[in-house]
Amino acid sequence: MNYKSLQEIVNLAQSESLEFWEVIAREEAISQNVNQSQIFEQMRKMYHAMKQSITQYDSRQKSPSGMSGGDGEKMRQYRRTHQTIAGDLLSKIMETAMMVAESNACMKKIVAAPTAGSCGVLPAVLQVFEVEKGYHEDKIVEALFVAAGIGEILALNASISGAVGGCQAEIGSASAMAAGSVTYLEGGTMEDILHAATLALKNMLGLTCDPVAGLVEVPCIKRNVAGAMNAVVSAQMALAGIRSVIPPDEVIGAMASIGREMPVCLKETGTGGLAVTRTAKIIAESLS
Amino acid sequence: MNVFDIIGPVMVGPSSSHTAGAVKIGKAARKLMGEKIINAQLLLSGSFYATGKGHGTPKALVAGLLGMEPDDERIPDSFEIAKKEGMKLKFGQVDLHERHSNSVQLILEGAHGRILEVIGESIGGSRINIAEIDGLEANFSGDFPTLVVHNSDRPGHIAKVTSLLSNQGINIAAMRLYRQGRGQNAVMILECDQEVPKDRIDALEEMDGIEKVTYYSLEEADEL
Ligand code: SF4
Numbered sequence: 149m150n151y152k153s154l155q156e157i158v159n160l161a162q163s164e165s166l167e168f169w170e171v172i173a174r175e176e177a178i179s180q181n182v183n184q185s186q187i188f189e190q191m192r193k194m195y196h197a198m199k200q201s202i203t204q205y206d207s208r209q210k211s212p213s214g215m216s217g218g219d220g221e222k223m224r225q226y227r228r229t230h231q232t233i234a235g236d237l238l239s240k241i242m243e244t245a246m247m248v249a250e251s252n253a254c255m256k257k258i259v260a261a262p263t264a265g266s267c268g269v270l271p272a273v274l275q276v277f278e279v280e281k282g283y284h285e286d287k288i289v290e291a292l293f294v295a296a297g298i299g300e301i302l303a304l305n306a307s308i309s310g311a312v313g314g315c316q317a318e319i320g321s322a323s324a325m326a327a328g329s330v331t332y333l334e335g336g337t338m339e340d341i342l343h344a345a346t347l348a349l350k351n352m353l354g355l356t357c358d359p360v361a362g363l364v365e366v367p368c369i370k371r372n373v374a375g376a377m378n379a380v381v382s383a384q385m386a387l388a389g390i391r392s393v394i395p396p397d398e399v400i401g402a403m404a405s406i407g408r409e410m411p412v413c414l415k416e417t418g419t420g421g422l423a424v425t426r427t428a429k430i431i432a433e434s435l436s
Numbered sequence: 437m438n439v440f441d442i443i444g445p446v447m448v449g450p451s452s453s454h455t456a457g458a459v460k461i462g463k464a465a466r467k468l469m470g471e472k473i474i475n476a477q478l479l480l481s482g483s484f485y486a487t488g489k490g491h492g493t494p495k496a497l498v499a500g501l502l503g504m505e506p507d508d509e510r511i512p513d514s515f516e517i518a519k520k521e522g523m524k525l526k527f528g529q530v531d532l533h534e535r536h537s538n539s540v541q542l543i544l545e546g547a548h549g550r551i552l553e554v555i556g557e558s559i560g561g562s563r564i565n566i567a568e569i570d571g572l573e574a575n576f577s578g579d580f581p582t583l584v585v586h587n588s589d590r591p592g593h594i595a596k597v598t599s600l601l602s603n604q605g606i607n608i609a610a611m612r613l614y615r616q617g618r619g620q621n622a623v624m625i626l627e628c629d630q631e632v633p634k635d636r637i638d639a640l641e642e643m644d645g646i647e648k649v650t651y652y653s654l655e656e657a658d659e660l
Contacts, residue, residue, distance in 0.1 A: 172439060211450070251449065253450045254449070255448055255495075257446060259443065259445075259446050259447075260561075262442045264447065264452045292443055300437065300439065309561070311560065362486060418486075418487065435489065
């Protein structure tokens, strides 16, 4: 790829009068040596697989450990029968993120975005925006390229792996990618997109990876819900013209250094934080 | 890395390393075997052993041995499918401390009597490394057609193998050599840009000083 920072993507887009997503799609087409339309259709397939990961939801499913399952349905029932705190749109995003992340724990088919642990964030935000706000599917696919571009830069200059950078790298990255997508959908400028992603990331800096019994369930599933919400919150801030005081690529640098300095016990090793609480130890013991 | 490493892959959960990567290791071992597997011993190491059950790692490895891809929805049912297809399974633990913490040792027996021992590592995302074959270093990713040639460490073998490939118009993308010691068992790992035809592999096996040839094809073998 021909860019190494978020700012370079924007520079390329501006100098060639392209949209942010077009830069990502075009570079991918060049590197794979195929037409841009083929890349576009490949991404559409990813979106279809995401939608399938939502519709396949089975409220009776349980994960092999028995720790998870059924919570997405609880949220859906609550929304249908109550005046929710967050309103319809956000409630639907919450329950969808929960459902997809639960399905992942239950060995169902999902799309890693950027990882399996954070697979609920992007589908939740994009599918609910498509349905509730009536966006054309093509526009959603474009938004996925926006997300992918942000993800590429995060992977390049920081990390998208919990074992390397803690959960800021997984849920944090997913949230930043989703924030950029939503901002694009809602008509934000390229600067808005960058700042939405940056604000989302800043809200997640330092997040540790300390899952109970080493499984992608606790706290992962509920963090998908929080990551999706954080994406919407950050997009709205950016669309309102709010800017991150620390520029986007510097924040990504901060994320990388926090990841490096984070103790190993909080990077997917199951040896610190939530994973070593009394209850987590009892659960881990009962599973072994 | 490409954008579909960021948005993707489509996979059965819950973990890209412990589930999707495990399927890929199993599948790579099946390809290396090149014949129907009737007995499989799966020895899990490190985090694969400690958290594997909750991640479905054993099921994922077996799914791979059965030829499934990481997005196959039958992965959770792989044990039953193995039983139906007559593949006997045995699980255990091993300490491969010099390897990545997500590692497995597979000891496989084929319907025609072939025995193969593979150590596979899941090294992050769903990327894998085939670390060892039959006790000798291998280290390849499975992204290319790969020839693994076990030979005795004597002059001339490498030239014979590479000229056989070049006569066939096959380009070598990467090549690595390992040996146990001077004049002892040695191995050549050749990652190629094109597939190596079956008769060339047979010709290699006939060569003097070549002990065993194992081939990893990107294509699915018909016989399986
Ligand atoms: S806590 Fe760890 S395993 Fe869970 S989603 Fe976050 S990074 Fe992934």
